[in-house]
């Protein structure tokens with residue numbers, strides 16, 4: 170049982186619900202409430218740490234710092250960050266893929282992400298040296314790809330060649346844009362040994378484009394600023410739980426919304442000397458693997474077949490069945506000629522789809538409409554608008570799908 174239950178003020182009212190150490194551990198967790206982002210905000214910072222820890226002293230000693238997680242205003246939280254725990258959580262997760270397991274943690278890594286999420290944000294262009302941090306190179310200093318000109322694309326490709334990273338860690342939306350540019354220009358691209366995706370949902374459309382340019386194994390890493398590294402994709406494509414650093418509780422959706430294989434996850438962190446999250450509602454949906462075993466032989470913890478996107482980004486059929494971002498994405502990925510999209514559910518049977526296409530729109534638009542109707546049903550009314558680009562939200566993260574109306578998230582789960 171997480172030690173924080175007895176020692177951290179935020180859980181003081183939870184202890185009465187714990188059936189005690191004579192009960193099986195799963196039963197004890199099941200009896201507990203869940204930790205929300207609102208709880209983190211309300212009890213920050215001293216209420217989130219064990220009573221014997223003093224946040225002001227930890228900050229003064231440089232042991233911890235405050236780091237804000239990204240996302241919409243409702244999702245943003247200030248976290249107590251302990252770098253060595255984060256590093257250890259990452260190293261542990263990298264053992265779950267045979268390609269990343271070979272690395273010793275000293276390799277050169279290039280990072281392509283929004284500078285709102287990681288790296289150094291700057292209106293002015295920064296030199297390569299300004300964007301170096303020990304063994305890391307941040308390829309981008311802008312909030313998003315809409316600020317990139319040909320000069321930036323060229324610079325990124327040149328810097329990859331010069332820096333020769335072993336690992337390229339990327340936000341897939343941004344790496345797809347670099348891949349399109351290289352394809353359009355016929356520019357040669359340096360090949361890193363491994364590409365790790367993180368920061369956001371990976372669209373199949375983007376993975377396909379990245380695959381045309383990069384030959385390295387593509388590995389999806391799933392975590393959260395609050396909870397560290399939680400799932401890692403192995404060389405067979407399944408996602409394995411980082412069991413040394415977290416516990417996962419799974420709550421299935423109701424059958425009419427895709428349960429019991431589809432559901433949300435609640436995260437409990439281990440070994441963090443300052444913050445121990447218990448059943449933290451991270452807000453993401455996942456799909457359990459059909460079989461309980463993966464050909465890679467790793468068999469501890471939960472095994473997922475896919476990450477399905479945020480619950481907050483879910484849409485619905487006109488009849489009210491939940492559709493995950495991944496379900497919409499897979500459907501649109503089957504249509505040729507789409508580079509990017511954003512699907513917005515406006516009201517019961519009304520939707521808009523913004524499409525960025527690289528083929529004749531007269532062919533792509535009807536094909537996209539037909540594909541969406543196969544998923545959402547014949548009552549769907551969708552207005553399709555060609556777009557010059559699809560932009561991320563103010564947080565720097567893309568929302569490929571979402572509904573504009575409020576829905577009762579809790580009522581969707583069994």
Ligand SMILES: [Zn+2]
Pocket residue numbers: 403404405406407409463464465466467
């Ligand atoms: Zn595996």
